[in-house]
Amino acid sequence: MKELKLMKxxxxxxxxxxxxxxxxxxxxPITPQSEVLEYxxxxxxxxxxxxxxxxxxxxxxxxxVYGAAGTGKKIMTSSSSPGxxxxxxxxxxxxxxxxxxxxxxxxxxxxxxxxxxxGQGDYFQTVKGGGHGDYRLIVLAPATVQEMADFVKExxxxxxxxxxxxxxxxxGALGQMMEKVELFPQQERKFEELAWATTGKSANRQKNxxxxxxxxxxxxxxxNIALQKKYKEIEKNEIRYESINCEDADIIITAYGxxxxxxxxxxxxxxEKGIKVGVLRPISLFPFPYDVINKYANKVQGILxxxxxxGQMVEDVRLAVNGKxxxxxxxxxxxxxxxPEEILKVLEEKFVGAAV
Amino acid sequence: xxxxxxxxxxHFEHTLRSEHTEIISPENIVYEKxxxxxxxxxxYCPGCGHGVVHRLLAEVIDEMEIQSEVIGVAPVGCxxxxxxxxxxxxxxAAHGRASAAATGIKRVLPEKYVFSYQGDxxxxxxxxxETIHTCNRGENILIIFINNGIYxxxxxxxxxxxxxxxxSTTSPFGRNVSTMGAPLKITELVAQLPGTQxxxxxxxxxxxxxxxxxxxxxxxxxxQKQGGGTCFVEIVSNCPSNWKMTPIESNHWLEDNMLPFxxxxxxxxxxxxx
Numbered sequence: 001m002k003e004l005k006l007m008k009x010x011x012x013x014x015x016x017x018x019x020x021x022x023x024x025x026x027x028x029p030i031t032p033q034s035e036v037l038e039y040x041x042x043x044x045x046x047x048x049x050x051x052x053x054x055x056x057x058x059x060x061x062x063x064x065v066y067g068a069a070g071t072g073k074k075i076m077t078s079s080s081s082p083g084x085x086x087x088x089x090x091x092x093x094x095x096x097x098x099x100x101x102x103x104x105x106x107x108x109x110x111x112x113x114x115x116x117x118x119g120q121g122d123y124f125q126t127v128k129g130g131g132h133g134d135y136r137l138i139v140l141a142p143a144t145v146q147e148m149a150d151f152v153k154e155x156x157x158x159x160x161x162x163x164x165x166x167x168x169x170x171x172g173a174l175g176q177m178m179e180k181v182e183l184f185p186q187q188e189r190k191f192e193e194l195a196w197a198t199t200g201k202s203a204n205r206q207k208n209x210x211x212x213x214x215x216x217x218x219x220x221x222x223x224n225i226a227l228q229k230k231y232k233e234i235e236k237n238e239i240r241y242e243s244i245n246c247e248d249a250d251i252i253i254t255a256y257g258x259x260x261x262x263x264x265x266x267x268x269x270x271x272e273k274g275i276k277v278g279v280l281r282p283i284s285l286f287p288f289p290y291d292v293i294n295k296y297a298n299k300v301q302g303i304l305x306x307x308x309x310x311g312q313m314v315e316d317v318r319l320a321v322n323g324k325x326x327x328x329x330x331x332x333x334x335x336x337x338x339x340p341e342e343i344l345k346v347l348e349e350k351f352v353g354a355a356v
Numbered sequence: 357x358x359x360x361x362x363x364x365x366x367h368f369e370h371t372l373r374s375e376h377t378e379i380i381s382p383e384n385i386v387y388e389k390x391x392x393x394x395x396x397x398x399x400y401c402p403g404c405g406h407g408v409v410h411r412l413l414a415e416v417i418d419e420m421e422i423q424s425e426v427i428g429v430a431p432v433g434c435x436x437x438x439x440x441x442x443x444x445x446x447x448x449a450a451h452g453r454a455s456a457a458a459t460g461i462k463r464v465l466p467e468k469y470v471f472s473y474q475g476d477x478x479x480x481x482x483x484x485x486e487t488i489h490t491c492n493r494g495e496n497i498l499i500i501f502i503n504n505g506i507y508x509x510x511x512x513x514x515x516x517x518x519x520x521x522x523x524s525t526t527s528p529f530g531r532n533v534s535t536m537g538a539p540l541k542i543t544e545l546v547a548q549l550p551g552t553q554x555x556x557x558x559x560x561x562x563x564x565x566x567x568x569x570x571x572x573x574x575x576x577x578x579x580q581k582q583g584g585g586t587c588f589v590e591i592v593s594n595c596p597s598n599w600k601m602t603p604i605e606s607n608h609w610l611e612d613n614m615l616p617f618x619x620x621x622x623x624x625x626x627x628x629x630x
Contacts, residue, residue, distance in 0.1 A: 024464050051463045055456070056489035063453035063486070067429065067460030070447045075464070093450050198445035198461070200468050202424045209439040211430075211448035 003183045009148040010035035010175040012183075013078070013104065013168070016152035018044050021187040022102075023073035024051035026064035028083060031116040032172035033106035036078045048189050058083035062090030062103075069099035070210040072197030074156055074189075078104035080172070081122050082113060084130075091165060092131030096212035096223065098196075098230075100159035102152065103137070103167040106175040109308075109335030117335025118171035118258060123312035126169045127285045134224060136231045138166040138238065139285040141256040145179035147283075153184060162234055163196075169285060171308070173258050173337060231287075240283035241292055245271075249278030251351050252296055254317045255306045256282050258337070263306050265340035270347060277347065285313070293320035302351050303327045306343055308336070326350075390414035392423055394443050403603020405593030406434060408560040409502060410441050412570040413473075417444065420577060426469045427461050429454040431483075433475035434508040452483025455490035458497045469577055471498040476517040477507045480542040484516075487542065494551030494585035498576035501543065501588065504595040505614060512598030516540040519617055524598070539617065543590040547624040553585035555624040559592040559615070561607040568620075584626060592618050 007015065014036045017025060025044065027037040037054060044050040051068075055061040061077045069075040079087065084105045094101060105126060109119035124130075126139050138158050140151045148170060155166040193199060201207045214220040244264055246252055251270075253263040260281035267277040280296060282289050297303065302325050305314040314329045321327050328350040332338045389395065392414035400406045417423055423444055430438040432451035439446035449457040454472035462470040479487050479501050490497070506524055507513040514524040514531060517539050521530040531539070547555040554576060558569035569591055576587035592614050594606035601609060 026460065053463060056485055060456040060486055060489065063450060063456035064460035066449065067447055067457030068464045071461060071464050073464045089450055198427050198447050199465060200425045200427060201443065201445045207443050208445045209448065211439060213436060213448055
């Protein structure tokens with residue numbers, strides 16, 4: 001039987017963590033994602049025995065994740081933009097030590113202390129690295145409360161499949177808004193002894209060390225080569241996107257997360273006016289659907305990229321399009337959410353005549 | 357007869373060898389490398405206390421027969437490579453975050469023994485927040501704190517525990533407490549917190565002290581099994597290289613200068629404040 005609930009995005013995500021059999025969550029309050037910590041503090045331990053700990057800072061949270069993820073258990077943290085900035089050193093260590101874990105950024109407007117309204121200004125930070133060194137997170141961008149829940153399960157699966165940190169990049173609006181969500185059934189919390197994990201060296205195996213330190217340059221390069229090989233594999237296998245009415249479109253809007261939903265409305269309004277517009281929504285931001293966008297660029301007359309920032313994903317869209325058609329950008333910043341009509345107006349200003 | 361002459365004496369050498377063959381048998385062994393200490397070259401400078409403390413840790417783990425139940429956390433600092441020397445599972449934490457990483461491990465594996473091994477810069481400067489909150493939550497871990505009053509690995513800069521007037525590369529005229537702050541007695545500080553159950557300060561500069569330090573480490577592990585809060589063992593140590601002394605000079609200097617400010621002994625025990 002379907003289990004349908006009306007839930008806030010943050011709460012759906014927290015509920016999904018419990019159901020996915022998450023072993024521990026370490027977090028620190030920050031708006032607009034504190035409901036994750038609150039919900040788990042209320043619900044998790046008594047239901048599954050999951051550990052929930054409020055740390056003294058995001059720096060402590062991410063390093064608790066580092067330690068705990070080294071045991072091979074399902075470990076998670078969440079925060080919002082300034083808190084995620086604080087975690088970057090730890091995330092870099094986690095990526096280099098190849099520890100599976102789930103991170104969540106409920107993006108708010110920045111830079112600095114910014115606002116508590118939704119934003120997408122952390123795209124570069126999340127997708128291009130954020131911390132020091134050459135590493136990649138697998139990044140999933142939900143657009144619905146349903147996906148806020150589903151991507152927790154999927155995120156853990158990807159994290160363990162590749163021994164790589166996965167980040168759910170969402171925003172303050174998706175975190176706070178309520179929608180109906182169909183919850184997946186409770187999964188058992190089971191502990192599998194993983195060959196690389198630090199669980200106590202038993203007599204029948206070598207000791208394990210979780211480290212990101214490789215003092216010899218050649219050795220460090222080897223580690224980098226192995227990481228890059230893994231990222232290539234991820235790029236080959238894990239691209240996720242949604243294509244909405246793109247097949248006959250003359251213009252495509254590219255947008256991720258919440259903005260893609262708004263743009264879907266803009267596209268509908270455009271079609272009512274006789275302008276054939278489709279929406280291409282990258283779901284995995286790393287790996288990015290370059291090839292998909294590149295193929296559409298052969299068929300359309302232009303692409304409008306819309307984001308809640310000054311233009312970040314648009315750089316990847318332009319890389320994908322590779323000059324085949326014009327790529328225009330429209331963005332609102334600092335926590336302002338664009339509405340469908342203003343996006344349509346921009347689209348008409350930039351492309352009308354060319355497309356119709 | 358000097359040592360060299362003895363060794364040159366073929367007859368003596370022969371006698372020595374045959375005697376060795378006879379006495380080398382398991383029942384005669386009084387001192388050997390602990391199994392938990394790996395047979396590899398350590399990078400530590402001659403005379404440094406780290407090697408001694410590593411050995412003590414290994415001895416305690418062997419004697420308690422808990423090798424398969426221990427997970428250690430190495431810091432950033434001179435002992436960053438501790439995981440290469442100890443034959444146990446270990447995690448190498450970011451600078452200052454060893455106690456947070458240890459918290460993460462202990463929370464998901466509460467039945468295991470978890471310890472962090474940290475220097476003064478790691479534990480009492482960049483990681484002060486983690487140290488205090490780990491102790492305040494009373495995490496059931498053992499924190500081993502090596503205090504030599506200096507940043508060793510980066511080449512002798514001032515540490516939070518550098519003594520007043522002590523010269524370092526970043527306090528070249530001596531630590532001026534009016535501008536650089538006073539040396540931080542973080543061990544006394546964490547002893548104030550209800551979360552700690554055992555807080556002690558030891559040293560390894562003399563054989564007697566080495567034995568006491570070992571007992572403290574052992575007690576830290578034993579108490580962990582019973583729960584009851586954080587165990588915190590400070591070991592006042594030396595840094596011959598960056599103090600610019602011979603190992604023997606450094607041990608004398610430690611006794612004359614470090615110990616008056618960092619007095620040895622238990623600060624807090626489970627049976628009450630000492």
